[in-house]
């Protein structure tokens with residue numbers, strides 16, 4: 001197993017947001033975390049990303065314990081629901097940010113940014129500011145920024161839910177295409193069952209801080 005969460009528990013005061021949650025993601029797999037608002041999906045994603053601390057349980061990547069590593073050392077790419085681009089940086093600066101802080105040469109960053117812009121089908125917007133782009137375009141750039149550093153895991157937190165239905169359907173397919181072409185193991189949070197069915201190799205259903213069911217879309221919805 002590539003990424004493993006075992007018995008993850010998270011409490012806020014005396015409220016238990018996650019109660020011994022276990023999930024697994026294999027290499028190259030696209031996994032959707034599905035459940036109603038407030039069931040703990042984002043909390044689990046943030047634990048995996050290292051943005052919050054576990055109160056119990058373990059997270060391992062290729063057998064190595066992640067729990068003690070800070071977020072920036074986990075090598076994960078993250079796309080949030082919205083407004084996550086740096087507003088005062090151009091698109092190229094946003095995408096190249098992670099490479100720049102890793103000391104990659106300017107020319108190499110520029111080349112990589114162009115390659116990523118082509119991959120997300122926005123070759124012309126390098127010098128634009130995020131505010132000049134539509135919501136769907138901004139999420140494409142957020143995806144490009146997340147994958148720029150060749151992340152070991154891609155974490156997507158409701159990346160489509162702020163978009164209108166038409167854009168959402170197009171971008172959903174594009175995200176899947178990009179994920180497949182790069183083979184990045186991906187965990188996407190969604191409350192949209194149709195979205196999970198369309199995208200996932202595996203769906204993990206949560207409710208009230210626990211995993212209630214997990215399996216392929218066929219397992220969960222098409223078996224008698």
Ligand code: ADP
Pocket residue numbers: 012017035036037038039040041042043044
């Ligand atoms: P989801 O992503 O499924 O909508 P969340 O993980 O955001 O759910 O939240 C799960 C529960 O934990 C919710 O009841 C939420 O209000 C609560 N919660 C999340 N973050 C905090 C926090 N920092 N402090 C207190 N409660 C929180």
Ligand code: ADP
Pocket residue numbers: 038042
């Ligand atoms: P989402 O849009 O993913 O459901 P929320 O709007 O629930 O996220 O939460 C946004 C931020 O507020 C997060 O950092 C979360 O941890 C925090 N938060 C959520 N619920 C609570 C709460 N009941 N008390 C304190 N902080 C909370």
